[in-house]
Amino acid sequence: MPKEVCGPVLRYIIRRLLQMSGVIVVLSLLLFLWLRSLPGGTVSAILGERATPESRARLEKALGLDEPIYLQYFRFVGRALRGEFGASTGVLPGRDAFDIFLTRFPATIELSFLAILIAVVVAIPLGYVAARSRGGWLDNASVVASLIGVAVPVFFLAFLLKYFFAIKWGLLPVSGRQESLGCTRVTGFFVLDGLLTREFDCSWSALRHLILPAFALASIPFAVVFRITRAAVLDVLDEDYVRTAEAKGLTKQVIRGRHVLRNAMLPVVTTIGLQVGALLAGAVLTEKVFAFGGIGEALAIAFQMRDYSVLQVLILMAATVFVVVNLLVDISYAVIDPRVRTR
Amino acid sequence: MTDPLTSYGQSRKARIDALAATSVAESGTVEEAPGLSLIASAWQRLRRNPVFLLGAFITVAFVLLALVAPWVAPHDPAVGYLLDKVRPQSNPVPGPEPGFPLGADSRGRDLLSRLIVGARQTLIVGVFATLGGFLGGLVLGTLAGAFGGWVDSLVMRIVDVMLSIPSLLLAVSISALATRPSQWTVILAIAIVQIPVFARLLRGSMLSQRSSDHVLAARALGIKQSAIVFRHMLPNALGPVIVQATLVLAVAIIDAAALSFLGLGNPDDRKPEWGQMLGQSQQYLADYPHLAFWPAACIIVVALGFTLMGESTREALDPKSRR
Numbered sequence: 211m212p213k214e215v216c217g218p219v220l221r222y223i224i225r226r227l228l229q230m231s232g233v234i235v236v237l238s239l240l241l242f243l244w245l246r247s248l249p250g251g252t253v254s255a256i257l258g259e260r261a262t263p264e265s266r267a268r269l270e271k272a273l274g275l276d277e278p279i280y281l282q283y284f285r286f287v288g289r290a291l292r293g294e295f296g297a298s299t300g301v302l303p304g305r306d307a308f309d310i311f312l313t314r315f316p317a318t319i320e321l322s323f324l325a326i327l328i329a330v331v332v333a334i335p336l337g338y339v340a341a342r343s344r345g346g347w348l349d350n351a352s353v354v355a356s357l358i359g360v361a362v363p364v365f366f367l368a369f370l371l372k373y374f375f376a377i378k379w380g381l382l383p384v385s386g387r388q389e390s391l392g393c394t395r396v397t398g399f400f401v402l403d404g405l406l407t408r409e410f411d412c413s414w415s416a417l418r419h420l421i422l423p424a425f426a427l428a429s430i431p432f433a434v435v436f437r438i439t440r441a442a443v444l445d446v447l448d449e450d451y452v453r454t455a456e457a458k459g460l461t462k463q464v465i466r467g468r469h470v471l472r473n474a475m476l477p478v479v480t481t482i483g484l485q486v487g488a489l490l491a492g493a494v495l496t497e498k499v500f501a502f503g504g505i506g507e508a509l510a511i512a513f514q515m516r517d518y519s520v521l522q523v524l525i526l527m528a529a530t531v532f533v534v535v536n537l538l539v540d541i542s543y544a545v546i547d548p549r550v551r552t553r
Numbered sequence: 554m555t556d557p558l559t560s561y562g563q564s565r566k567a568r569i570d571a572l573a574a575t576s577v578a579e580s581g582t583v584e585e586a587p588g589l590s591l592i593a594s595a596w597q598r599l600r601r602n603p604v605f606l607l608g609a610f611i612t613v614a615f616v617l618l619a620l621v622a623p624w625v626a627p628h629d630p631a632v633g634y635l636l637d638k639v640r641p642q643s644n645p646v647p648g649p650e651p652g653f654p655l656g657a658d659s660r661g662r663d664l665l666s667r668l669i670v671g672a673r674q675t676l677i678v679g680v681f682a683t684l685g686g687f688l689g690g691l692v693l694g695t696l697a698g699a700f701g702g703w704v705d706s707l708v709m710r711i712v713d714v715m716l717s718i719p720s721l722l723l724a725v726s727i728s729a730l731a732t733r734p735s736q737w738t739v740i741l742a743i744a745i746v747q748i749p750v751f752a753r754l755l756r757g758s759m760l761s762q763r764s765s766d767h768v769l770a771a772r773a774l775g776i777k778q779s780a781i782v783f784r785h786m787l788p789n790a791l792g793p794v795i796v797q798a799t800l801v802l803a804v805a806i807i808d809a810a811a812l813s814f815l816g817l818g819n820p821d822d823r824k825p826e827w828g829q830m831l832g833q834s835q836q837y838l839a840d841y842p843h844l845a846f847w848p849a850a851c852i853i854v855v856a857l858g859f860t861l862m863g864e865s866t867r868e869a870l871d872p873k874s875r876r
Contacts, residue, residue: 233717244726354604357857357860360803360856361854361860362856363852363853364811365814366831366845366852366853369835369845481564487718487719488719494721494722494725495811495815510815513725513815513816513817514815532719
């Protein structure tokens with residue numbers, strides 16, 4: 211990167227980093243207040259409904275719940291920084307909540323990655339073709355298809371796929387992440403692990419388990435990426451430089467590749483990064499249908515069983531990942547598009 | 554100054570702001586129909602748009618069904634007519650028989666009647682959640698727009714924080730706070746999530762109108778500030794708000810289903826609602842998928858109707874698409 215580009219980008223990154231730390235403080239405060247206002251609360255969760263006032267008071271003292279609220283918040287932050295969130299009470303009783311996050315997180319990353327891959331591979335070409343034939347039957351059909359994608363609840367789509375491909379036709383596994391093949395664990399990413407240890411049957415099994423949930427989850431980014439691609443291509447097609455290129459007599463391939471697609475991809479690339487939040491919400495629903503064993507399923511169970519330790523670690527980590535990915539999107543945008551840096 | 558927390562929030566913001574900007578786009582004439590106002594020319598194009606017509610047809614049919622539901626339903630949706638046919642082991646869900654074309658649910662209640670009456674509850678959830686979001690947004694947006702200064706900064710800061718959190722996750726978190734979940738806690742959770750969207754939309758359209766010619770003219774005539782806001786600015790903001798409201802109605806119905814699926818919905822099923830029926834059908838999925846298919850099909854068709862109508866109206870209002 212030339213020097214005159216590096217400076218502003220660096221300054222931009224530092225500004226966004228500072229902003230991000232502010233965001234995480236606000237989020238941790240919100241999370242703390244939210245946890246404190248959940249019905250039941252920690253004491254009832256541990257002691258049950260029929261606790262005596264004395265035993266409640268004793269436990270409150272032991273947990274530091276009788277201290278001023280700001281002190282409790284600082285304690286909460288301190289514990290969170292050390293990764294101490296307590297033991298799970300519902301998802302996997304007795305296991306350390308942070309451990310549950312660590313073992314389950316790779317599953318959700320694998321799933322989201324494949325879902326985005328599927329969505330991009332289908333949605334970008336489709337969006338491009340739809341924009342080129344604006345108002346034609348293909349355009350109208352794919353616009354309606356993307357709107358149907360919005361109207362179908364993602365967990366119902368997951369169920370449809372599961373019912374037909376797994377239960378009725380038996381083509382793919384019904385639930386879980388992998389058959390029990392005694393696979394070696396290296397990274398926690400099951401497909402990658404199999405490739406690394408050359409246990410290819412493990413990779414294959416993990417991949418087969420991924421297909422249905424990934425297609426269900428892909429419906430969320432698909433609709434968005436398709437719509438953005440179509441809109442971006444339509445915008446670019448109208449630009450003067452495309453008309454100039456046509457007037458110059460450039461070939462269609464050159465105009466498409468160099469002038470239209472490259473410029474239209476700017477908003478598309480950033481939109482993909484922005485889907486992380488929506489994907490996480492979708493993963494909660496999809497993973498529950500397929501009992502997939504990622505953090506989405508853990509979140510769904512934790513909400514149902516009021517597993518506060520797991521809830522706080524998952525939400526805090528998910529929020530952090532969400533904010534970091536957003537930051538990366540911003541930075542990549544600043545690198546691709548010089549106009550952003552001057553804002 | 555008002556950078557949103559995440560670029561995710563920023564992109565949602567941009568979408569809302571673009572919609573808000575359509576409320577001042579009426580100046581200038583339209584080539585195909587010179588002299589028509591924005592609304593009139595939008596209607597000219599919508600009348601011939603098959604996508605809009607399909608959406609409007611579905612929506613009107615749904616609302617009519619919801620209105621007449623109790624008189625159309627063949628049976629009482631809360632009475633277990635076929636309860637004596639329910640065998641927990643061998644036959645947990647009675648199949649179709651004369652008078653009960655779709656069979657019954659696991660408590661022997663007529664599925665068809667529950668679907669028909671469910672239209673009304675579903676409409677209630679959608680309309681009240683949207684209305685709650687709109688009213689909350691109206692208060693916040695007008696507050697921010699009218700006072701300006703630090704009130705504006707503070708309100709918009711809160712709005713931006715809320716926009717930065719994925720809406721379904723926020724709705725789930727809010728409904729988890731309810732001690733006793735009910736239909737109203739579901740409506741409240743979904744409404745709260747929609748408040749920032751409407752607030753930003755209303756404030757945006759007020760701001761973009763502040764410097765427009767018709768407001769300038771009104772001010773020059775010496776019309777009171779409150780009259781300008783309520784008689785000149787709010788009516789122009791109506792187009793974008795209606796578009797957003799139709800889209801939110803679809804989202805509200807789908808989100809209510811997701812909350813039920815996660816076990817955070819209304820546990821009282823004497824008054825059926827489609828999202829609740831879909832959420833509760835999960836345990837019989839493998840053997841009796843029709844219990845999920847019917848309410849899901851209803852939700853999809855209705856959500857599609859609202860979305861088609863909202864999206865095509867948005868496109869018609871957008872001056873960019875009028876070329």
